[in-house]
Amino acid sequence: MERIVPARTPTAPASARRWPLHGSAATRVIEQWAAGSLAPHTLMQRAGQAVARLARAWRPHARHILVVAGGGNNGGDGWLAAALLQQHVAGLPGARVQVWALGDTSRQPPDARWARAQALAAGVEVIGAPPAEAAQPDVVIDAVFGLGLSRRVQGSAVDAVHWLHTCAAPTLCVDLPSGLDADSGHWWVEAPASPPAPRLTLTLLTLKPGLFTGLGRACAGDAIWFDDLGVSPALAPDAWLTLPGGWPDVPALQRAHASHKGRRGDVLVLGGQLPGATGVGMTGAAILAGRAALRAGAGRVYVGLLDGGAPMPALDTGQPALMLRTAEAALASSLPEHAVVVAGCGGGPAMAALLPALLARAPRLVLDADALNALGPLSSGTALPEAWVQRRKAGWHTVLTPHPLEAARLLGCDSARVQADRLAAARTLAERLGATVALKGSGTVIAAPGTPPLVNLSGDGLLASAGTGDVLAGLIGARLAAADEATLASAAARADAVAQAVAAHGALTASWRGHWPPTATDLLL
Numbered sequence: 029m030e031r032i033v034p035a036r037t038p039t040a041p042a043s044a045r046r047w048p049l050h051g052s053a054a055t056r057v058i059e060q061w062a063a064g065s066l067a068p069h070t071l072m073q074r075a076g077q078a079v080a081r082l083a084r085a086w087r088p089h090a091r092h093i094l095v096v097a098g099g100g101n102n103g104g105d106g107w108l109a110a111a112l113l114q115q116h117v118a119g120l121p122g123a124r125v126q127v128w129a130l131g132d133t134s135r136q137p138p139d140a141r142w143a144r145a146q147a148l149a150a151g152v153e154v155i156g157a158p159p160a161e162a163a164q165p166d167v168v169i170d171a172v173f174g175l176g177l178s179r180r181v182q183g184s185a186v187d188a189v190h191w192l193h194t195c196a197a198p199t200l201c202v203d204l205p206s207g208l209d210a211d212s213g214h215w216w217v218e219a220p221a222s223p224p225a226p227r228l229t230l231t232l233l234t235l236k237p238g239l240f241t242g243l244g245r246a247c248a249g250d251a252i253w254f255d256d257l258g259v260s261p262a263l264a265p266d267a268w269l270t271l272p273g274g275w276p277d278v279p280a281l282q283r284a285h286a287s288h289k290g291r292r293g294d295v296l297v298l299g300g301q302l303p304g305a306t307g308v309g310m311t312g313a314a315i316l317a318g319r320a321a322l323r324a325g326a327g328r329v330y331v332g333l334l335d336g337g338a339p340m341p342a343l344d345t346g347q348p349a350l351m352l353r354t355a356e357a358a359l360a361s362s363l364p365e366h367a368v369v370v371a372g373c374g375g376g377p378a379m380a381a382l383l384p385a386l387l388a389r390a391p392r393l394v395l396d397a398d399a400l401n402a403l404g405p406l407s408s409g410t411a412l413p414e415a416w417v418q419r420r421k422a423g424w425h426t427v428l429t430p431h432p433l434e435a436a437r438l439l440g441c442d443s444a445r446v447q448a449d450r451l452a453a454a455r456t457l458a459e460r461l462g463a464t465v466a467l468k469g470s471g472t473v474i475a476a477p478g479t480p481p482l483v484n485l486s487g488d489g490l491l492a493s494a495g496t497g498d499v500l501a502g503l504i505g506a507r508l509a510a511a512d513e514a515t516l517a518s519a520a521a522r523a524d525a526v527a528q529a530v531a532a533h534g535a536l537t538a539s540w541r542g543h544w545p546p547t548a549t550d551l552l553l
């Protein structure tokens with residue numbers, strides 16, 4: 029058994045942590061293959077044992093244990109855990125193991141029926157409704173739904189799932205928090221996704237993508253554990269969960285005595301509309317991206333601001349090493365050709381006019397915020413602009429960093445649709461444009477054409493504040509600027525590089541100990 033979340037941030041080597049993710053269809057294939065090569069009920073026995081072991085380790089003094097068991101094999105895991113826990117607490121003062129049985133037990137699959145028989149033989153108490161408020165269990169085991177849920181919850185399970193997500197007792201979820209879609213992190217119930225009580229999830233046989241993106245992390249609780257039930261899946265993963273360390277590689281920079289700033293790579297940030305005639309300024313966004321690129325080791329960082337008629341600031345007093353200029357002056361130079369261009373941060377509507385030149389000139393281009401909005405819908409029904417076709421032909425590298433609403437605009441749908449299947453949304457955009465796409469949010473998805481998507485493990489809700497996305501865009505710019513182009517020849521290598529920057533961005537909050545949440549500027553101190 030291994031704890032996946034909270035993860036310890038690796039320092040090296042570059043791709044130190046990477047776990048295969050298998051969706052429900054792949055997991056069923058693996059389950060069938062394993063079940064065929066093992067004695068009957070072995071997998072469920074191992075699953076029940078793992079659940080009981082973790083429950084005991086987590087709440088060693090629990091005497092009153094409640095298992096909420098559904099009618100399928102997820103419920104079967106719960107029944108078996110109840111049997112084992114009953115044997116463990118039997119005879120202790122106050123011992124009470126109950127199973128709140130849902131569904132029609134006459135229709136249980138064979139493994140679950142067997143597990144229920146074990147529990148009844150062990151003497152667990154079967155109940156048909158939740159215990160009264162005054163008799164709160166010491167620990168609850170959520171075994172209502174696992175892999176079998178792929179549509180809106182119906183029937184008596186609705187109340188049970190609602191009870192599970194509002195009850196005050198510590199809860200261990202078996203395989204998946206009941207209500208969560210294994211493949212997408214979509215939430216299939218009306219109940220709140222974030223529970224009030226301590227909660228952890230033990231996922232079995234495979235790690236599922238839905239646990240790590242969308243609402244997965246919010247539902248799964250403080251920790252996610254994994255038990256492979258002794259089975260090594262010989263099936264290509266649907267995606268990878270990644271926590272790459274090793275960037276920025278400060279020790280390597282220290283050792284590079286003969287280095288100079290020209291070797292570290294250049295970044296040009298374009299955006300940061302000044303408050304001109306409209307009175308609306310977003311200069312800070314470009315400054316944040318520029319500061320982030322510099323902080324992460326870029327040799328020279330230029331910031332081209334969209335002046336809109338307002339006077340240009342002479343410098344960024346917080347980071348005077350940034351080289352400020354107008355976007356016009358930046359475009360009049362050869363920077364678009366030789367620097368990594370990060371475009372869009374606080375660019376406003378004026379970004380649209382710059383975009384064609386950038387697409388045509390910048391071989392390494394990161395498009396964020398208003399640069400994405402300026403692209404307009406790129407869904408399959410519309411013809412791609414010629415510049416995209418040319419970029420693909422030339423093998424130029426484009427990175428898109430949409431948040432869900434920006435992704436929805438690009439896909440011509442709404443953000444709920446994007447969030448309902450984040451992996452698919454990121455993959456669709458990446459394939460369509462031949463680009464690397466980082467779909468931001470809890471469990472940022474990094475997709476590139478022809479390679480399984482990556483799901484980032486680092487980061488948390490502290491990042492949900494204005495400007496943190498600009499910081500990410502700057503970090504991606506610095507990561508690409510640091511790379512020798514030859515190392516970024518394949519789509520997979522490009523995705524890995526972007527994933528390193530996303531992981532480093534997420535890690536910025538890990539050591540935050542302030543009384544107040546950090547601002548985007550604080551992340552770069």
Ligand SMILES: NC(=O)C1=CN([C@@H]2O[C@H](COP(=O)(O)OP(=O)(O)OC[C@H]3O[C@@H](n4cnc5c(N)ncnc54)[C@H](O)[C@@H]3O)[C@@H](O)[C@H]2O)[C@@H](O)CC1
Pocket residue numbers: 059063069070071072075098099100101102103105131137139172173174175176177178179180181182183185202203204232233
């Ligand atoms: N067979 C085995 O030996 C193993 C099974 N395992 C467990 O089995 C689980 C998968 O079991 P199942 O395939 O039986 O699926 P589940 O037990 O997750 O779900 C099936 C049950 O949910 C009900 N249901 C499905 N959708 C519903 C909806 N929208 N509203 C109301 N009720 C709904 C079905 O009627 C059925 O009773 C895994 O998640 C895992 O916990 C694993 O432990 C591996 C070993």
Ligand SMILES: Nc1ncnc2c1ncn2[C@@H]1O[C@H](COP(=O)(O)OP(=O)(O)O)[C@@H](O)[C@H]1O
Pocket residue numbers: 397431467468469470471472486487488489490491492493494495496497498499500533534
């Ligand atoms: N709950 C969360 N867990 C992990 N990362 C998060 C979470 N909320 C926000 N983030 C990250 O914070 C950043 C926010 O970016 P964005 O929405 O573009 O904000 P802004 O445009 O204000 O800079 C993204 O990198 C996103 O992935």
